Amino acid sequence: MSPPLEVQSAPAVERTHAIECLKQMLRIRRLEERCAELYTAAKIRGFLHLYNGEEAVAVGVVQALGPEDGIVATYREHGHALVRGIPARAIMAELYGKQEGCSRGRGGSMHLFDAKTRFCGGNAIVGGGLPVAVGLALADQMRGKTTVTGCFFGDGAVAEGEFHESLNLATLWRLPVLFVCENNLYAMGTRLDLAQSATDLAKKAAAYGMAAEAVDGMDVFAVEAAAQKALAAIRAGKGPFFLECRTYRFRAHSMYDPELYRAKAEVEEWKKRDPISNLESSLKQQGAILDSDLERLERDIAAEIDDAVAFAEAGTWEPVTDLERFVYSERRPT
Amino acid sequence: MTAAQAPSSYREAIRESIREAMRKDDRVFLMGEDVGRYGGCFAVSKGLLEEFGPERIRDTPMSESAFVGAGIGAALGGMRPIVEIMTVNFSLLALDQIMNNAATFLHMSGGQFNVPVVIRMATGGGRQVAAQHSHSLEGWFAHIPGIRVLAPATLEDARGMLGTALEDPDPVLIFEHAGLYNMKGQLPADAGPVDIERARVRRAGSDVTIITYGAMLWKSLDAAQMLAKKGIQAEVIDLRTLRPLDEATFLESVGRTHRALVVDEGWRSGGISAEICARIQEKAFYELDAPVERICGVEVPTPYPKHLEDASFPQVAAIAAAVEAMVPAHG
Ligand SMILES: Cc1ncc(C[n+]2csc(CCOP(=O)(O)OP(=O)(O)O)c2C)c(N)n1
Ligand SMILES: [Mg+2]
Numbered sequence: 001m002s003p004p005l006e007v008q009s010a011p012a013v014e015r016t017h018a019i020e021c022l023k024q025m026l027r028i029r030r031l032e033e034r035c036a037e038l039y040t041a042a043k044i045r046g047f048l049h050l051y052n053g054e055e056a057v058a059v060g061v062v063q064a065l066g067p068e069d070g071i072v073a074t075y076r077e078h079g080h081a082l083v084r085g086i087p088a089r090a091i092m093a094e095l096y097g098k099q100e101g102c103s104r105g106r107g108g109s110m111h112l113f114d115a116k117t118r119f120c121g122g123n124a125i126v127g128g129g130l131p132v133a134v135g136l137a138l139a140d141q142m143r144g145k146t147t148v149t150g151c152f153f154g155d156g157a158v159a160e161g162e163f164h165e166s167l168n169l170a171t172l173w174r175l176p177v178l179f180v181c182e183n184n185l186y187a188m189g190t191r192l193d194l195a196q197s198a199t200d201l202a203k204k205a206a207a208y209g210m211a212a213e214a215v216d217g218m219d220v221f222a223v224e225a226a227a228q229k230a231l232a233a234i235r236a237g238k239g240p241f242f243l244e245c246r247t248y249r250f251r252a253h254s255m256y257d258p259e260l261y262r263a264k265a266e267v268e269e270w271k272k273r274d275p276i277s278n279l280e281s282s283l284k285q286q287g288a289i290l291d292s293d294l295e296r297l298e299r300d301i302a303a304e305i306d307d308a309v310a311f312a313e314a315g316t317w318e319p320v321t322d323l324e325r326f327v328y329s330e331r332r333p334t
Numbered sequence: 335m336t337a338a339q340a341p342s343s344y345r346e347a348i349r350e351s352i353r354e355a356m357r358k359d360d361r362v363f364l365m366g367e368d369v370g371r372y373g374g375c376f377a378v379s380k381g382l383l384e385e386f387g388p389e390r391i392r393d394t395p396m397s398e399s400a401f402v403g404a405g406i407g408a409a410l411g412g413m414r415p416i417v418e419i420m421t422v423n424f425s426l427l428a429l430d431q432i433m434n435n436a437a438t439f440l441h442m443s444g445g446q447f448n449v450p451v452v453i454r455m456a457t458g459g460g461r462q463v464a465a466q467h468s469h470s471l472e473g474w475f476a477h478i479p480g481i482r483v484l485a486p487a488t489l490e491d492a493r494g495m496l497g498t499a500l501e502d503p504d505p506v507l508i509f510e511h512a513g514l515y516n517m518k519g520q521l522p523a524d525a526g527p528v529d530i531e532r533a534r535v536r537r538a539g540s541d542v543t544i545i546t547y548g549a550m551l552w553k554s555l556d557a558a559q560m561l562a563k564k565g566i567q568a569e570v571i572d573l574r575t576l577r578p579l580d581e582a583t584f585l586e587s588v589g590r591t592h593r594a595l596v597v598d599e600g601w602r603s604g605g606i607s608a609e610i611c612a613r614i615q616e617k618a619f620y621e622l623d624a625p626v627e628r629i630c631g632v633e634v635p636t637p638y639p640k641h642l643e644d645a646s647f648p649q650v651a652a653i654a655a656a657v658e659a660m661v662p663a664h665g
Contacts, residue, residue: 102444103442111442114446125434131399132404136407139407139412161399325445327441329440329504
C-alpha cells in the first residue's frame, strides 16, 4: 500500500467558498448516482465509470484553473466536465448518445469534449492523454500564452510508457502542465503495490526533475490549495508540476465490476473519509451551514439533474444518414 | 531571405518544402529525433536549425508516443506541427497516438476538435537493413479513417505535398521512401504545392494498367519501358494518396485497358493491394478481360543478405513478366 500521507492541513476557507465547494462535489455525486440508476434502466449503455469518493480532486483542481486553461481528462471525467462548466444537460444528453450532447452523442460517457471550455476530452486509453496535454502546453508556450493544461489520469497510467515519456518531455521543455494523478489505489482490480515496484508516485515524478507533491485527495480545500500553489509555480515559468491526489473510489471500477479484489471493510474504512459528508458535518459543526441550507442545496441540485434527464430524454438521435460525418473536417481549404 | 535554389534531389525537395512552410507561417515547426543538431537521420532537415533556431527545429528525446502526441496536442492548441518520425518502423511506438487520438478526436468530439498535424516518416526497404528496419506499413495506416496517407514518389510531390498537407484541417501522414532520398532531378525554382487528392497517370498506355505508388513507381516505369520494346503499352498510375484512395483514376484507366496489375512493396495479405483489387472487381468487373494480378512484397520478415532481400521485393523483371503473362501475344 502507499506510504503514509505527509500532506499539509487544509487552509482556512471563507464560508461562501466552502459552501460552493460542497455544492460542486454534491452536484457530481448526485449526477452520478442518477447515472447509475439510468444505467440500470438501460438509458445509458456502454462503459460507465463513476467518480464517487473522488469528487474533491476534480472540484479542487478544476476550480483552481483559469477559464483559458486546457483540460485533458480520462474516461472517469463526468465530474471534471461538470465543474468545468459543461452544462449537466449536455453531459446527460451525451451519456444518452443524443445529438444534443456535448460531443453530439458520438463520444458517450468516456469522451466528453467541449471546445468552449477547452475541455479536450475524456480519453479512454490509459496514459493516452498525457502526450496530448504536453502538446497543448507546448502550443501555449510557443504562442507566448500563460495558460496551463491540467492533465488528469489515474495511478494505473503511471505504469504506462506514455506517462514516463510525457513527464520527461514536459520537464525537459519546461512546459506548463499540471499533472494530476488521481491515485485511488486501484487500476481496475490491480492494487497499486501489485503494479508498481515503488509506490510513492510523487517521488517517481520528482525523479524527472519536476516539482511534485502528494496531497490528501479526500479534502477539497487541501487539493485546491495545492493546485493553486502548483499553478502559480507553473505560471511563473517553473515548468510542469505533479500533484498526486490520494483518494479512493467508493463504487465499482465500472458498471461491470463485481469487486472481487478488495474487502468491503476497506471500502467502509475509506467511506469514513468521504469528502462530502465530512465537509458537510464540519460546516454544520461550525454553524456555517444549517440543515435548511443543505436541504435547499439538495433540492436545487435535484432540480438541475431532473432537468438534465428530461433534456436528454427529449433529445434526438442523429440521423443515420449523418453516420460518416466528422471523420474529416467539413470545411476544407479550397 | 536567401534566394531559393531549385532543389535537385528528393531530399532537397522535402527540405525546401519545410523551409517554405516555416517561412510562410510561424505556427509551423518541425520536431522529431535528431532533426536539429544532427540534421535529420536522412539529412532532410540539414541546415534548418541554423535558419530557424531550436524552438522551431526541435530535437526530441526518443519518445515516439510523447512527441507524436505532443504534435497532436500542439495542433489542437493552434500550431501547425510537422512531426518527423525517423522511420515507419518506429511509428509503431506511436500507433496509439495516431490511431486512438489523431484519427478520432474530430469524430468523438462531434466535429469540435480537428487535428491539423502533419506526420512525416521514411518507409520501405531495399537498403539491407534487415527485418526491423525495412517495413512498408503505409498500407496499414491507410486502413484508418480520419487520417490522410500520402506517398510522394516524385520530386514534384516531395516538394509539393507538405505545403498542401499543412493547409489541411485534419491529420496527414506522409511516407517518404527511404530509397528515394538520393533521387536526382530538376524542379523549377517556383515549384509549389500540389493536390493531395488525386492519383496521376505517369505513363499512358493502352494494354494494361499498372497501379502502384512510392518507390515501386520507378520499377513499374522501368518495366513499362521494357514492355514497350515488346510492343506492350502499359499505363502506369501513381496513387500518390493511399487514403482516401482515388479510385476514379484507376477505374477509368482499367475501363480502357481492361487489365490491371497492382505493384506494392508491402505484404500481400490484407494489404493496400488487396483493397485496390477489391475495388476493381466491385466496380469494374465487367470491364476486365483478365483477372487482376498483384506483385507484392514476399511475406517474410525482410532478410539481410542482398540476394534474399532482392527476392523479397517486387523487381522490374517480375513486373514485366507478370504483364506479359496477362496480355495476349502481340504480333
Ligand atoms: C492502454 C490501456 N490498457 C488497458 C485499458 C483497460 N482499462 C481501462 S481503465 C483501467 C484501469 C486504469 O486505472 P487507473 O489509471 O488507476 O484509473 P482509475 O480507473 O482508477 O480511475 C484499465 C486497465 C485501457 N483502457 N487502456
Ligand atoms: Mg486508479
